Amino acid sequence: MSWKNLKTLAIAILLVMDVFFLYSLIARERAARYYDSELIDAATKIFHESSLYVDKSFLTERIVSLPVYSGTLDEAFFEALLEKMEGNGYTAEKETGGMRFVREDVELYIGNDFTFLYGSGGEYASPSEMLESGSFVRCEPEDFPEILQAARAFLSEYSALHLAAGERFYYTCSFEELFVSGTDGVLCVSQEIGGRDTGNRLYLLYSDGQITAADGRFAIMAPVRKMTAQTVGRMELLFAEKDYLDEKYRQGGEVSRENMILEAVEDSYEVFFDADGSFYFVPVCTLTYRNGETRTYNSVSGEIYS
């Protein structure tokens, strides 16, 4: 065979081999990312046996790979915070689990578990507890621009507490719910990272045209590290949920099972703390049913979180 023909043959063989490897790689990648339809059919049938109704659309994607965000609320953080707050005229007092800052009639407590308490004018009410009284009515936040404006001013003042470390990753806040009673209002602010809910909620009490009290969990230290996480597959989570429902049925002793129709599957974050002051925003997956029942699973361990 001439050298010319040999080259043509080599091109043909190489082309076939390249196409084969490329196809295999794509197929494998797809198999890693998505469940095949036969598996989905078989799984949904098994779920049905436990009266768990799962739409196939929840099962196409195998793994939602969310990263873990982490940072440290250590002594250095509190020292820097202390310096900053003292510069703003606050006197500081170290307490168990956090630091208390006082300036004239304003008192602020920042905990190392993201606890955030604020009171002013001698009023140290707990807005989240005030909601339990039932006297507040839920309204659309957009209908009360003055409350949103006051909340923005409050948050911008205290988001200034974000130290330099918070440059790379940052939280976004959204006004989730507003409850109004007369001229007072309680605004619930949620904190998100990477576009996902962190589970942090801050309740702001609006009274006399300003924010007078606040309580809740609100991170003022942004994460400094983004880590790839070993998360479990969606199918594994749903089988864990099936096991949970089966066990609940067994222990409940009821004759018939309630149909559990899965309406939403949402990925978000929950914070975990280490002994050295490190915090980790770990992905969690919340299953919401038509009957209003929800259950949250830790996406790394695959176990029930709440």
Next chain:
Amino acid sequence: MRGEKRIIEIVKTIAVAVLLVLLVCLCVIYMLSYQGGQTAEFTRNMMERLTGESIKYQYLDYFEQPYTMPEFIGFSSGRTGESIGFSGGEELEQAYGDVIRFYEELFSPESTVTEMTEEQGEAAFAQIMQGRYIYVGYFCDLPKSVIAGTAETELLFSGISGEFIKEIFIVPDRYLKDGFTVGAGGTQTYASIYSFYAVARDSEGRYYRYTTGDAPQTSQDVSFNTNYYLSYNTAESALRYEFAAETETDAFLEKYGFSDKVADTTVIYGESLSGGLLSVSRGTVDFRLEMSVLNALYMNPERVTSYTDDAGVRIYFDEGRSIRFTPEGTVQYTALGEEGISFEEIFGYPAEFEWDVFDYLGAAMILADSLEPIEDSLTEGTTLFLSGMEYDGETLRLSFGYRYHNLPIFINGSADMITFEMSGGLIKSVSFAVWDVEISQETSGSPDFMWLLRGYLTDAQEKRRLILAYLSQGDAASCGLELAAVLP
């Protein structure tokens, strides 16, 4: 024509090279993909460890309960007759909060500890008792780390270890100035400010001196100041007292060897105390309770085998573990060899690290809390407390007793109600008796302390520390406050 052919050949050659390189790249990617791709930085093991830390935070709740609350805290102004103390109530907790601030300084890595000879220690104690001091007395010897960690949970992770302490005097060292400083309850106060040190003693007569790293500089720093005695002087539950070593003896006391039979730091109250009335009787052990105990001690009732011997003792067995229920109401769990209740089972997560003393304490507390006979006895005002802690280098022995309004309950002469033996992250032995503790709504006044003490001296043989306690024979008879003689 020839030129065209040459170009085609060049293109073919380039195509072969490109396809070859592509093939090599694809092969490499293909092979790498079999190795599992990128390794995750945050793994399931890390999650389990974090959950473990959360478990630790969970049992911190137990530490917030009065497991290691001192039995007495005293403040002396340094003048005769000006000593007040607390043996219970909110004031004891508040006073302990003040003491903890001193611990943060005294037990910090910057402080120094020196062991004193017995003579030096006795002399130091005798001298301190005559001056201004804060005294803290615990029921039993406790490691410094446990005192610090259970008093201030943030210190739990500080890695403190060290000496066993039963009593500690915090005393002023050098006068620094008059000025603002941290006073009682953590409030700012104007007082004379002193640097401070502490002298501690264990039950075997070992003395330690603790010296802080830095003298107080600012108004935020903890200092020994003249404010403490005055702050607590007006407290409702403040008790006037003096130590036995300082008590003026009369002919009767001398005749019966007061100084030889009563430990120097025995607290002699200046007035009569009133306490509650309670009765303790044997609890009923029935099949339901046995099953509940089996479950709490991680033995599957469906897998165990059991038999009852001639003496009426019912014994349950399962893979090297056994539980004995005697007709008298005692329960004994024993595990042989490698068996036992693992901390993993109690905390619910696997461990890849060495368990520390707080894991041992936490495991014992969680397990004690899950035992129905123990939990049922913890009615209002009754709490568990750490009544004994011994470590022989391998096995940690922890005992817990009952306290009613911070005063210990002795049943048949012992304050230990439940005892654990643990080693290597396993609970090897648990023993307790089933008691019904009934609290009466009535209160009873105790006779004058000196009157009780005189009664004790006539029969006493050896040196003991005398404390107020509830003494029961377990016979359901009502008992009030009495004098208990414990090892110094």
